[in-house]
Amino acid sequence: METHVPVLIAGGGPVGLATAVELAHHGVRCLVVEPRESVSWLRPRAKTTSARSMELLRRWGLAETLRARAPLAVSWSDQAVFVSSLLGREITRIGGCFGLDLTGSGLAAEPGQQVPQPLVEEVLREAVGDALLTGRQVSGLREDADGVTVRITSANGEEQEVRAQYVVGCDGPRSVTRQAIGSRYEGREDGRPNFNIVFRAPGLAERMPHGPAVHYWVLNPAQPGLAGRLDLEETWWCIAQGVREADPVRLVRNLAGADIEVEILATDPWTARMLLADRYASERVFLAGDAAHQNPPYGGHGFNTGIGDAVNIGWKLAAVLHGWAPASLLATYEGERRPIAADTIEAAAANMTTLAPELADPALMGDEAAFEKVRPAVAEAVLRTKHSEFHSLDLVLGYTYAGSPIVAPDAGERLPHRWLSPGESLYDRLGPAFSLVGDQSAPGVAGVVAEARDLGVPLREVHLPGEPLTLVRPDQHVAWRGSGSLRMALGR
Ligand SMILES: Cc1cc2nc3c(=O)[nH]c(=O)nc-3n(C[C@H](O)[C@H](O)[C@H](O)COP(=O)(O)OP(=O)(O)OC[C@H]3O[C@@H](n4cnc5c(N)ncnc54)[C@H](O)[C@@H]3O)c2cc1C
Incomplete structure (x- = not known):
């Protein structure tokens, strides 16, 4: 094991x-x-x-790999279906979920x-390769002016310092x-327990009348919850809401609405939390993902927000370690990412105010006439309360770093994607570090190119004839449009 790492x-x-x-990605x-x-x-x-x-x-370069190995192809379904039970009646459905369309x-x-x-x-893990050291954990760290000494403990108690x-x-x-x-988490915990189950149910999918869907929400008051397929064979997941301990076989059968054949593979109780670290960083230590929120x-949204953290702190650390930027650039990490985590927590908490138990109605479980009588009102409540949970592109694609000291006052948003030719996004032309996008014959280009050369910052020029200049950061967010300097975008 290496004893010194950047x-x-x-x-x-x-x-x-x-x-x-x-x-x-930044070497x-x-x-x-x-x-x-x-x-x-x-x-x-x-x-x-x-x-x-x-x-x-x-x-x-990993999107295709992930898709090729994902058991449910993106074309398979973008639907969430609300039902009386997995084998029962359909109440309503929401399409175009989670940007799958x-x-x-x-x-x-x-x-x-x-x-x-x-x-x-x-x-x-495969992409990280041998930089991943398993079987050990960080058991302590000590920070000083020049670096951090990290204590690593193996499963048998052996200790080492890096x-x-x-x-x-x-x-x-x-x-x-x-x-x-x-740093400390601030926030609250939801009072209701939840119970996840992973199970095998041979033949269940074939018997279900609802067709492909990424979520099936069961609105039976006796057993509300949601379920979905983990693969196109026999493996499923479900979440029972408001359940702490339960007979998992009984629970799955209740969601199914029949005594189906079921083999329980795992159970995982959890509680929803709305927590945000009061600070994200010291001088040399930065929190990302669930450690921060x-x-x-x-x-x-959970790990997706964390991927945004990873990219933000990753390029900034690279910029400092490569000498493109002063260490003070790292202080912009918290200011850019913490407000996004706060917005995400708020949106996810709002989604949680109406779950299957709140939407469930005993009349849905009655005869055909009783079901049809109550169905329009339940469907209306579903569409009114759940639409934004499945359609949140404003949050997912629309988050911005506006107000950050390293973006211009009118910038900070994600560079809008567009197709330049079939299958080729504007993003595919960007460099791994900074990119100057727009007409490369514009008068401002020479100055930015000279700055990049002086600072040793890799700059990719992306020629879009007749278009105004845009400086794009390594994370595809816009530092400025029209005119500006690379120094400002690096906090110099
Ligand atoms: C039911 C459920 C459904 C969810 N669905 C979604 C979803 O659809 N989309 C989404 O984006 N998120 C979802 N989430 C949230 C998502 O699972 C988490 O946000 C995500 O796992 C966070 O990733 P992370 O890497 O920050 O933390 P973790 O996944 O918790 O990883 C932390 C890692 O640190 C390791 N570790 C712990 N202590 C130490 C130590 N001392 N030293 C070294 N290593 C240590 C652990 O082994 C672990 O591998 C869901 C969560 C739940 C409970």
């Missing part, structure tokens, strides 16, 4: 791995310390990878993708890193 990442969940991939070495030898197939948690995360995976769209270079979190982690210039704490809810820098899973 960056040490505590935690190899999706966010720690994404941070490592981002650093590698920066790191070490990811992760206790789990392999990914947790029976604890799939996230299933929604957002359109924005897919764009970032495309930037790393964005294939070829002018809005995003990639549609979202339904894929179990362990598969995302596996693809990222010296890093910077540490990124991606070690999840019980983050050792967060405690080490004296936690939100309810409704809307599918």
Whole structure:
């Protein structure tokens, strides 16, 4: 094991791995310390990878790999269906969920993708390669003016020290890193328990009358919850809301509405939390992902927000380590990312105010006449309260860094994607570092090119005849339009 690394990442969940991939994208070495030898197939948690995360995976050259291995193709379904039971009647449905309908769209270079979190982690683990050190955990860290000394403990209690210039704490809810820098979660926990089950149900899909869907919400008051397929074979996930302990077989059968054949593979109780770290960083240690923020899973934002953190801190660390920017650039990380986590927590908490138990109605379980009588009102309530949970592109694609000191007053938003030729997004022309997009014969070009040369910053010129100049940051956000300097965008 190396004893000196530029960056040490505590935690190899999706966010720690994404941070490592981002650093590698800029040619920066790191070490990811992760206790789990392999990914947790029976604890799939996230299933929604957002359109924005897919764009970032495309930037790393991993979007196609992930899609090719995802058991549910994006074309398979973009529907959420609300039903009386898995085998029962349909109440209503919502289409175009989670940006899954964005294939070829002018809005995003990639549609979202339904894929179990362990598969995302596996693809990222492969990309990280031998920078991932499993079977160890970070047990403490000591920061001084020149770096951070990190104590690493193996499963058998052996201890070692690694010296890093910077540490990124991606070690999840019980983050050792967060405690080490004296940061604290602020917020609250939802009172209701939840119970996840992963199960096999041979023949269930074939018997269901509802067709393909990424979510099936069961609005039976006796057993409300939601379920979906993990693959197109026999494996399913479900969440029972308001349940702490339960007979999992009984629970699945209640959601199905019949005594189906079921084999329980795993159970995973959890509680929704709305928590935000009061600070994201010390001088040399930065928090990302669930270590910094936690939100309810409704809307599918948790790790996607963390991928945004990973890219933001990753390029900035690379800029400082390569000498393009002063260390003070790193102080912009918290200011840019923390407000987005706060907005995400608020949106996810709002999604949680109306779940299956609130939408359920006993009349839905009655005879045909009783069902038809109540169905329009329940359907209306579903569409009124759940639409924004499944359609949140304003949050997913629309977040901005407006107001940050390293973007111009009218900038900070994600560079709008557009197709330049079939299958070629404007994003595909950008460089890994900064890009100057627009007409390269414009008078402002020479100055920015000279600045890049003086500072040693790689700058990709993307010629779009007749178009105004736009300086695009490594994370595809706009630093300025029209005119401006590279120095400002690097906090110099
Ligand atoms: C039911 C459910 C559904 C969800 N659905 C979605 C969804 O659809 N979309 C979405 O984006 N999010 C979803 N989430 C949230 C998502 O699972 C989390 O946001 C995500 O796992 C956070 O990733 P992370 O890498 O920050 O943290 P984690 O996944 O918690 O990873 C932290 C890592 O750090 C390691 N670690 C812990 N302590 C140490 C230590 N001391 N030293 C070194 N390593 C350590 C752990 O082993 C772990 O691998 C869902 C969550 C739940 C509960």
